[in-house]
Amino acid sequence: MTMGDEAPVTSLVLPVILRPILAKLERQNVMAAQTLRSALTKAENSYPGFTYDLVLGIVRKSDLNIDMNESVLRLQGTASDCDVVEYRSARSEDAFQELNRKSTSLKRILSRIPDEITDRKTFLETIKEIASAIKKLLDAVNEVTGFIPGSAGKQALDQRKREFVRYSKRFSNTLKEYFKEGQANSVFISALYLIHQTNMIMVTVKDKCE
Template sequence: MTMSEERPPICSQLIFPILLRPILHKVERHDPMAAQILMNAIIKAETQEPGLLLEIVNSILKRRDLTVNMTESLLRLQAHIPEFDDQKCKRQDEPFQELNRKTYSLKKILSRIPDEINDRKTFLETIKEIASAIKKLLDCVNEISNSSQQTSSTDRTALEKRKREFIKDSKKFSQTLKEFFRDGQTQPVFQSAAQLIYATNTIQRTVRTKFDLTVK
């Protein structure tokens, strides 16, 4: 599949956190103010024109005459990026710190899929790890929701919505695995894994903005 044929929407949502955020982190070490201005501009541009960052990246690749499976590449890159401070919950309460660990762990496991998918024995073990990581993350989210009495019902509803989306994406991922073992098509697995990474990021961001009082 060529770059021009593959343009799954999920790529647009992961270009910033997986590809551009690590680059900005390097800028940040030398000039924090410039990095923040650049980050705000990029986020604003992507918000106003969804898919703009993906178009820019694809344009660069095209000019270099490169053919890239974008979803697979983003998954592989996820394996090498750290969890940045502006993604983490700041509260030191154990459920919040545990959420930081569980989201990071799940994304790391999902990033191994391109390297392991064609090794059946290894991949089956990885699937078990993913299922366990999903359950632990949901348990953590439930604990935060149930224990955060100071949070408004509106914020709880927002987290509940993100949790439902995460569960839906988890079920979709499970379905693509069944289809993979039947027909051997890897691309749907890559796409659903990438979608699950996005859903994981969204849950963490929702908890950070709605439940983390130190951020407010």
């Protein structure tokens, strides 16, 4: 796996694996959970990939045979519920709430890929769902653009949208290759890139609108 391919999984370990664990811990000990969350977030911001290395180290020490790409993708389905702050807009307008729903929906559908990829008929239906969810997310982004003040903010979101479209096309090409060659891991990686790009859209919207 090249460094470029590692990028999506390294950025998703904190929100997908660790944040749900911290949410459970918070129900038992708020102070400990918040301290730990703050420390991990600071470490990740200062040293991107830190939490990935941490989890990978634990996995290796435990002698567990885990594919991190597949595992993180699968866990995204449950982690979407913890998107409360970082990847959700707090704005009350319908356009922002719709964007929240569409981004969560796309990530949930993508998270089903590891379970469904081996059943061709089911997987083909899921691919149709993903294509529809991508279109709906882009429509929701377009609706939100009108709320962004100033041309610089609009340009920043437009750039994010273009990146998202680029990775959507890459995902589509990866699927074509999968049906020829059967490399499931490349599909997992491409889906993780799409999840990462979805998160980046939400971060940009929050940054420019809140």
